[in-house]
Amino acid sequence: MRSCTDRASRWRHALALPFAVLALLPLAMMVGGSLRQLGLPPPRTLELVPAPVAWENYAQTADLVNLGRLMLNSLIVAVLAVPLSVLVASWAGFAISRLPARPARLLLGVSLAALMIPLTAMLVGRFSIFAWLGVTDTYLPLVAPALIGTSPLYVLIYYWAFRRLPGELFEAARLEGFSPFDAWRRVGMPLVRPVTVAVATLAFGISWGSFIEPLIYLFDPELYTVPLGLRSLALLDPTRVPLLLAGATIATIPAAAAFLIVQRAFLRDIGL
């Protein structure tokens, strides 16, 4: 039996490795290409690590697009959107988990249906509302999706997490005279901390990488977020590829770091 599973797992390694490498190749090319010295003719062969390594490309990119301002703006949006998302998603997930079957199933169905709607289908509709309210060119339309928890998926995730907690805990809380808000705050939330970390990180990734909404709502370059700055970079200077790739790397690092944190802290625990 042992040799059987060893051989099987060696096969899995052998097959999985090329795919994992393949998946990482675009990212490797992004970082490698960003370090190629400007002014040199493009590489004639595939090179992962250029020589000489031009770290100054990053400084130059940061200058070209006023990176500090861009990152500050993205951070402001994230600081507003992420905590609000966690609050709304956990409140809603908790409330649905305490409701009787019929209303709960209705809300879950509505959430699933809402999940299936692509953002691009909502572009024109949402824009007209915000334009009518006169809040285009502000961060309000960028933070507003926090009201559906950034994504109804996070409401569902919290619902599942709270459902897995023993019902007796909340019975006891009710008997102690806890309001639902108290039960959420003092019983529910402390017990689902890993979920909160995961949802906050995922919501941060979405907020940070969000491109379509800033694109249609923001006109003042002073308000631009990092993805919009990247696009300006691509429009300004499409020929200096290393700078584009440096910008892409800078934009990716926070999202990738956040993911790796979640992966270690949370996904590993649930076996992913």
Added chain:
Amino acid sequence: MFRDAERRGLVLLLLPYLLGLIGLIGIPAVFTVVMSLFQYDLLRPPAFVGLDNFGELAGDRIFHAAVLNSLAFVLLAVPLRLLGALGLSLLLHKPMRGASAYRAAIYLPTVVPEIAYALIWIWLLNPLYGPINLALGALGLPTPRWFTDPVAARWGVVLLSLFTIGEGFLVAIAARRLIPGELYELAATERAGPFATFRHITLPFMAPSLFLLAARDVIFSLQLTFVPALTIFNGGPPPNATTYLPFFIYRNGFEYLRYGYAAAATLVMFLVTVAIIALQYRIARRWTDALLH
């Protein structure tokens, strides 16, 4: 069982989410339907035009191209992505040394911001100096003109969509893990080979999740083409090789300021999506019935 105060408390907790659902999904949906009957450019007041927008869409060659491009993309990319997610999930669902590193690697491209991902592919698909054509050339294979040849451009978009299967991959793993291990032990004692096991155990059990994944991917594919079409190809190469439905909506609404027209196109896009998913559902039912009998 429910005291009034408790019910009030729960409703209060739900209130922000309900407001969000109504304000960010319900009302925009209604606005979209209403606006499709008007002509509106944000500057002048809206002008009622009835079904004219839809009539214009019916005759708009660019819109036809957008519908065809989106359908073609769905037909190509969704099965390939699903196959990739399924295949990789079967490979990597068991806990083993290094598995979580492999899984992280496969998921990582999904985490890259869309705009950064598009910029990477501007470089990768460069016909003269990009790594893909350099590699193809080194192997003696033809090097497509990704930015100038319409067919190559569309395949380029399909290609870049094949790397972001991370979410489907994780869902497939979760679905695979739900299948009771005893069934596989039983199959082993019956000396069933890998293909028979796959056909009679794995596939039927995973079928519902795979259908949901496919449906979600169809919907999602109507979004993921937008940033590449905008930043890499700008809807081209001419005439409209990478003009997909979301790009058409964006261009008509936000660049040409024809919001009523874009709203009409959005409605058509929504109906097309529902039709595709309904078709998928019927195919999936037919297949699962065949598998189980």
